[in-house]
Amino acid sequence: MDFFKKILGQNNQGAVDGTADPAFEQAQLFINEYLARGFAKYGNPVKLADMESWAKIKAADPEFMADICLLALKRKISEAWIKSKAPKPGENINSYAYREAELKLGSTLMRSKLPFSEIQLTDLVHSCAKRRSMEWDNPIVSVLGATERVLGDNPPGAQLTKALQKVRAKCIKKMRYSNTEAKRKIKTRIEKLLDPGIKNTAFVLPKGKWMQRALEDIAALTDKKRAAWLALLEYAADAKGSKPSQKWLKQGGDLITALGKQNFQALMTDWIDGTKIDPGDPDPAVDLIKGLVWLTANTPTNEMALSISRLGENCYVKVAGIGARSKKLGNACCVTLMNMPENKTAIAELVRLRGKIKYPSVRGDIQTKLEAIAEKQGVTVAELEDASLPDFGFDAGGQLIKTLGDFNATINLVGNKAVLAWADQNGKARKTVPAAVRKESKPELTDLKRLVKDMSGVLARQITSLEQSYLNDRSWDFASWQTRHFNHPVRHNLTRSLIWFITDGKKSTSVLPTDTGLQDLAGKTINPSKTAAVKLWHPLFEDTKTIVAWRDKIEELGLVQPFKQAHREVYVVTDAERTTGIYSNRFAAHVLRQHQFKALCEARGWTYVLQGMWDGWNIPQKRIPAFGIAVEYAVEMIADEGESNHGIALYLSSDQVRFSSSESNQMNIEDVPPLVFSEIMRDVDLFVAVTSVANDPNWTDGGPNGRFGNYWERFAFGDLGETAKTRKEQIAKLVPKLAIADKLEIEDKFLKVEGKVNTYNIHFGSGNIMMMPGNKYLCIVPGRRPKETEKVYLPFAGDTLLSIILSKAHMLVNDDKITDTNILNQLR
Incomplete structure (x- = not known):
């Protein structure tokens, strides 16, 4: 504290300008303590409730607090402090921190109901008009709030009107260069103060594409439903702040009940899914959309939660040079999901968004809410995540059948994706969507396709969660694991493809789930007790013989593990x-x-x-x-x-x-x-x-003779890492099964390919190609996976480079049939 007193020039005998004004001195004490507590720890905000000087200010009478507020917002304290420094001509004093603390004090007090006169407010508005920015380092929003409280429905006096008009003019001028939402709001609030009659005028719906579409949908309804929707839209348009109060939600819920929850949900799901966010051209209805999103917490269905989550993720996508597409709507979506604590899908989507959204503050809010929900249920956040996954209507084998007209649509959860298949009532398969379904069941088909996409996303999240369980040190008691993993419709097929390690008392064994139960390597059925501990098996803790045996078992059964487990690379200290x-x-x-x-x-x-x-x-x-x-x-x-x-x-x-x-x-x-x-x-x-740039075939200026040439040569065709070694082992197993096996040979670091024109070496680590003899680099940019490799069985997902290497091998075996001019020019 003494250090800050010294550098900030605090004078214990009185104020820095020599005055003995109690309000001035108390404001100084606050600023000094604020800086001492927080400014030295950048990014660590100070809690006012912990400050002694703030407690004294809050305990004072309102008039005293108002005096402090006026001094702070008019910068009287910082001006006196700068003056006390007596800077030489041309010398600049770094007053940023001091003024930040001063603004914090004034703006916070301004939000209290203090007894300001209209003359004082006029003085403050003039002070705001003099500041350079309308958004940064300007308390105009707090000042307008106080002005609205003091005036109520009364018009401002002549002097206050003049001051407000001055700020409005400055706002309009600034908007020519930066038409931000903050400036638009300031301008609107000033106009309402200047003309109180605006507040009482009839509600006018915002314009724009979103509102136009909504009104077209409403126009087709009955008069009663149309009137109910218009009342709801007017209510939603009044949404204020960053989150709704329970009272606001309840009142909105009554309007939804009058409309009919199913009617509300049907249109809202469609509107939300059709919402397009363009940060370069903000929709005028954004506040109304925010209010409607909040109100969907009154209809917490799985479909609604998924729609809200998709919109939230889209809103937080970053646009170059701008930032998030819409933080306002994105935050509204997260808040709404948080207001659906009893809905499993909403919790599952919060977990997903926590991992997808790139803004730490939003992720922190989601984590805090998940912790609160978990604490209320008496579980950990991890256990909450496990329990929150709904079955989405799938049966025990991960299958869902829906009938659309004369056809059955079957969604199967296979590996890391949901697969849609069609058949007629006689069971005859259809390769594509039947024409009759496209024509007669458009809404149902749209919902079905959306579900397929959503389920692929759900599976991807479950796979990530399972793989993360290694570093999260997760384990389950057998009863919970059986319920939430092995018998769960969504997780069932994933669980069956993985090896699990079970500790039951003093006995431990690794098992693979099958239709007949849990089996060890020898095929013996294991029946653990309910309290046995279950966790994912890791090859790090097994000997080479056991690892190879499990790999063979996985391949023998034709299983595809969602991530490398049996074939997982192991790294030990060198x-x-x-x-x-x-x-x-x-x-x-x-x-x-x-x-x-x-x-x-x-x-x-x-x-x-x-x-x-x-x-x-x-x-x-x-x-x-x-x-x-x-x-x-x-x-x-x-x-x-x-x-x-x-x-x-x-x-x-x-x-x-x-x-x-x-x-x-x-x-x-x-x-x-x-x-x-x-x-x-x-x-x-x-x-x-x-x-690494060494495995990028598009890195045209950085090849063997370009920049970083030595590094490129060393890595592009160098020693194999652990991942490349695993890839080499798997390709060695696959080669004998390929139609081109007689043209391929496994060497130390390369897959050797005998073409009709040249011989080629494909590096197992980078996928780069050297033409032999002569060691000439051949650049081939990967395209679509050829049909020859589409049916090649791999016991794990995720290694795209393995498929690329095999694709290149199939192309190069028939190098006399290559037609791509870029490749032909290199072969000559």
């Missing part, structure tokens, strides 16, 4: 890492494509912000709360090798991987739990394998 001690250089000195790197970081649960030609340096991090560990993978932007239109560096160079404990102490590599080390290094290996 001698080099034991020598370095607190860091690993295993994946250092790579050149990575930054945008792809960031996307992959987000997909794998790492935190990273794009680096550019500003002070944007940061380190990719991942926190592992279950083990009390955090990990960093150091990267540095390559500033002189290209940037995007927004100044973002295109490439990164990689460095060390470091681990630290929850106390932020560096950990020795050997002290990191083996499972954590293996999974983290697998992530980092994936980052390098996918984003």
